[in-house]
């Protein structure tokens with residue numbers, strides 16, 4: 126018990142209130158996640174003011190439950206870690222404010238964590254990290270390729286120029302009448318359909334690692350609207366499959382380009398959209414065929430969405446790297462690496 | 463009893479340490495742009511100067527709204543988390559009452575506190591002293607300025623108004639009522655000391671986890687949704703997964 130390192134972590138960047146206790150950076154003692162999805166489904170997407178109000182309803186309940194489930198007390202803890210960006214400012218503020226109060230009350234070090242670093246560390250629960258490492262982060266808010274040359278040293282190689290991949294799923298989901306968030310349903314339909322529409326693969330051949338999904342989205346919407354005007358019914362399964370194939374082709378080709386230019390030992394696949402089965406299968410196949418010496422670390426399905434366990438795993442490493450903040454920590458909605 | 467009182471409902475940030483009805487330390491900042499950046503450092507500094515440790519605190523008293531949604535949330539999140547994590551008492555007081563207390567004591571007039579809620583509406587509440595206690599005579603609510611003026615005129619009694627007395631509000635008060643005295647700027651700041659004193663006499667909340675701000679207004683998104691989905695409102699929209 127003596128060398129037990131325990132991090133209490135907070136994550137409230139969007140519509141999940143989550144608090145976790147992580148032991149030695151790789152073991153989940155508790156990971157409480159209260160989701161507001163049922164609330165925001167009423168509005169077809171996350172309403173920031175509503176999200177912030179839900180976080181404050183949940184925060185201390187989740188805190189107590191995280192400690193009780195982990196069977197630890199405050200004096201067992203080494204530090205408090207908290208997501209301070211990127212995300213919705215009103216949501217981030219609840220976690221940041223609560224984490225500061227806890228750190229102050231018990232005189233604990235406070236460790237600020239970038240939400241995207243957190244997503245990468247969801248894969249830490251699968252295996253140890255080896256460097257250099259590459260990460261493909263795909264979520265509702267972000268699409269990024271990150272190069273990690275050494276521990277906790279992040280460099281964004283490429284990112285989306287417009288919509289995030291998850292955002293594109295939600296937007297075309299709306300056109301197909303799929304409830305927010307649409308990713309899971311579109312993924313399931315895609316497996317039952319075929320890529321018959323051949324939507325554009327934006328920037329696929331460009332000599333960079335950036336993404337763009339707005340052209341695909343427009344092309345998709347135009348196709349559906351034109352068919353409606355002709356009173357023609359399109360196969361939704363084929364639409365879903367064609368859309369998903371375009372997204373996956375772009376994500377996979379850019380990742381391949383990055384892997385070819387930056388040799389790494391591991392590729393981490395993480396973020397909400399990393400739960401997409403089509404994407405997981407494709408990346409796995411690509412690595413086997415073209416980069417067989419690169420180990421693929423896929424974040425566990427349960428930890429692809431937002432959660433505090435990943436923040437705690439990143440928190441332990443950041444803590445070891447002496448990352449600290451004082452009581453003036455603020456939310457930084459546009460935080461980048 | 464050692465009390466920490468916090469009010470960040472509007473632009474000013476007000477914090478006090480109060481022990482047995484005596485002021486130990488108090489800070490009011492009226493330059494704050496961001497309560498999130500200043501609140502905890504000021505608490506930390508006041509506690510240090512008073513040689514208080516967090517573990518010695520007995521009670522947190524917080525102005526629970528109405529006011530700026532973000533401001534009120536920062537105070538309430540800080541207060542409920544401190545109370546929960548230190549396992550001490552939590553008391554919520556109306557932010558309008560905090561504003562009204564000092565002027566009500568000083569003038570003995572019934573006081574109406576107002577916060578600007580935009581589009582010619584206000585968050586407002588009426589308070590007066592009765593046998594040394596501040597009691598409400600107009601319940602905290604969100605209303606049109608004209609509605610407030612009507613209520614005042616119905617009472618047929620002189621009142622003092624404090625808070626966000628915007629030029630356009632001033633104009634409407636002066637033209638439409640002969641019962642109104644407008645407070646000066648000094649009477650329009652929250653006093654964290656008064657907040658601490660009031661909070662010392664109120665029963666603590668029984669369930670800290672469910673303690674939330676008094677916004678006095680639901681969000682626009684929810685209002686629209688409720689209009690288009692009558693009778694569908696559920697009790698809870700958050701679940702653990």
Ligand SMILES: [Zn+2]
Pocket residue numbers: 240244264396397430431
């Ligand atoms: Zn995320």
